[in-house]
Amino acid sequence: xxxxxxxxxxxxxxxxxxxxxxxxxxxxxxxxxxxxxxxxxxxxxxxxxxxxxxxxxxxxxxxxxxxxxxxxxxxxxxxxxxxxxxxxxxxxxxxxxxxxxxxxxxxxxxxxxxxxxxxxxxxxxxxxxxxxxxxxxxxxxxxxxxxxxxxxxxxxxxxxxxxxxxxxxxxxxxxxxxxxxxxxxxxxxxxxxxxxxxxxxxxxxxxxxxxxxxxxxxxxxxxxxxxxxxxxxxxxxxxxxxxxxxxxxxxxxxxxxxxxxxxxxxxxxxxxxxxxxxxxxxx
Amino acid sequence: xxxxxxxxxxxxxxxxxxxxxxxxxxxxxxxxxxxxxxxxxxxxxxxxxxxxxxxxxxxxxxxxxxxxxxxxxxxxxxxxxxxxxxxxxxxxxxxxxxxxxxxxxxxxxxxxxxxxxxxxxxxxxxxxxxxxxxxxxxxxxxxxxxxxxxxxxxxxxxxxxxxxxxxxxx
Numbered sequence: 447x448x449x450x451x452x453x454x455x456x457x458x459x460x461x462x463x464x465x466x467x468x469x470x471x472x473x474x475x476x477x478x479x480x481x482x483x484x485x486x487x488x489x490x491x492x493x494x495x496x497x498x499x500x501x502x503x504x505x506x507x508x509x510x511x512x513x514x515x516x517x518x519x520x521x522x523x524x525x526x527x528x529x530x531x532x533x534x535x536x537x538x539x540x541x542x543x544x545x546x547x548x549x550x551x552x553x554x555x556x557x558x559x560x561x562x563x564x565x566x567x568x569x570x571x572x573x574x575x576x577x578x579x580x581x582x583x584x585x586x587x588x589x590x591x592x593x594x595x596x597x598x599x600x601x602x603x604x605x606x607x608x609x610x611x612x613x614x615x616x617x618x619x620x621x622x623x624x625x626x627x628x629x630x631x632x633x634x635x636x637x638x639x640x641x642x643x644x645x646x647x648x649x650x651x652x653x654x655x656x657x658x659x660x661x662x663x664x665x666x667x668x669x670x671x672x673x674x675x676x677x678x679x680x681x682x683x684x685x686x687x688x689x690x691x692x693x694x695x696x697x698x699x700x701x702x703x704x705x706x707x708x709x710x711x712x713x714x715x716x717x718x719x720x721x722x723x724x725x726x727x728x729x
Numbered sequence: 730x731x732x733x734x735x736x737x738x739x740x741x742x743x744x745x746x747x748x749x750x751x752x753x754x755x756x757x758x759x760x761x762x763x764x765x766x767x768x769x770x771x772x773x774x775x776x777x778x779x780x781x782x783x784x785x786x787x788x789x790x791x792x793x794x795x796x797x798x799x800x801x802x803x804x805x806x807x808x809x810x811x812x813x814x815x816x817x818x819x820x821x822x823x824x825x826x827x828x829x830x831x832x833x834x835x836x837x838x839x840x841x842x843x844x845x846x847x848x849x850x851x852x853x854x855x856x857x858x859x860x861x862x863x864x865x866x867x868x869x870x871x872x873x874x875x876x877x878x879x880x881x882x883x884x885x886x887x888x889x890x891x892x893x894x895x896x897x898x899x
Contacts, residue, residue, distance in 0.1 A: 638773030
């Protein structure tokens with residue numbers, strides 16, 4: 447293990463929550479402007495996490511706290527695997543385990559709302575996982591390799607060969623970042639409603655850990671968007687920024703769907719888009 | 730810089746209110762008043778909240794629920810009582826089931842007078858509670874809330890007798 451590897455791993459663990467939190471703060475600001483409000487300062491997510499960290503830890507059972515740590519740990523593992531250029535399927539599995547840890551945590555208490563939230567989270571995973579798997583398969587077929595490091599050395603951007611997959615990933619990202627119309631398990635807007643279920647029983651520092659994991663997720667989604675044009679990093683960052691703005695716009699203009707229609711939509715349009723894209727590549 | 734002051738998450742409990750205060754409180758969240766610019770979030774879950782906002786007088790049935798909502802909130806926490814009902818029982822004070830102000834059940838940090846208070850007054854009350862929240866976060870003792878001169882005090886209520894500052898009596 448060289449010094450450079452250690453620095454890269456440290457950067458992969460430290461930078462994403464900061465960038466993710468800043469993006470989330472921008473999200474709240476832009477959303478407020480859409481609604482004709484002033485909105486909270488851009489630093490608000492940092493204040494929120496710092497405050498939650500100072501609150502009294504309320505523990506219902508110890509298993510639940512373990513799952514919160516696993517939720518974060520697997521997400522950190524995703525970052526490390528990506529930055530080390532490991533197998534993308536491995537990244538996908540670690541990412542799924544992160545979500546499953548949260549589901550198990552929400553399931554480990556006897557609160558009915560928490561369990562409903564967990565079930566809705568399962569439906570979300572059911573909806574987006576096929577799209578993500580096919581996205582990785584598409585990238586791998588185009589690259590002739592499953593390694594994340596090989597995306598960096600491509601002659602031309604991924605977007606040229608996988609435009610429909612990018613669109614499908616955009617829809618999956620709506621679920622991943624809990625944006626309307628797919629924010630059925632936890633939402634940034636409807637705090638009083640059933641859709642806040644999955645985080646219901648987590649409070650104080652444990653909720654802060656979930657928030658930090660969400661910052662990692664935000665960064666991950668933006669990074670994957672940037673990967674579609676990583677041959678010129680500046681264009682890639684622009685693509686991610688445009689995609690993020692698109693997510694916020696969709697979040698603000700759409701109403702929430704039911705879990706069932708979410709699965710129906712995800713298993714028809716985005717899944718078909720990815721399949722058509724892969725078929726077109728290998729016609 | 731105190732992070733507690735920067736992001737007060739509020740949970741709202743309607744004890745026995747006529748909904749006047751509730752509607753005015755919800756108006757605080759509209760684009761016109763935009764409470765979120767102070768980081769105030771209206772969460773529906775006491776376990777996420779730092780601040781309990783109560784409207785309405787407490788009665789025999791809901792005093793237990795109010796206490797339970799309060800106990801479910803993680804420390805440090807503050808209570809903001811909106812409207813006269815939360816202070817004395819208001820126009821419901823003579824009701825056979827009404828216990829009176831919510832300070833008979835849980836400790837209150839700020840009373841916001843009015844029937845109903847204006848949204849500006851409510852946001853003011855929440856901001857006033859923040860200094861007490863910050864003091865509690867540092868482990869300091871905060872005294873009982875100041876109950877301003879209020880329209881009506883139940884005369885036959887022995888528990889309320891002598892509770893108020895005599896200088897504030899009408």
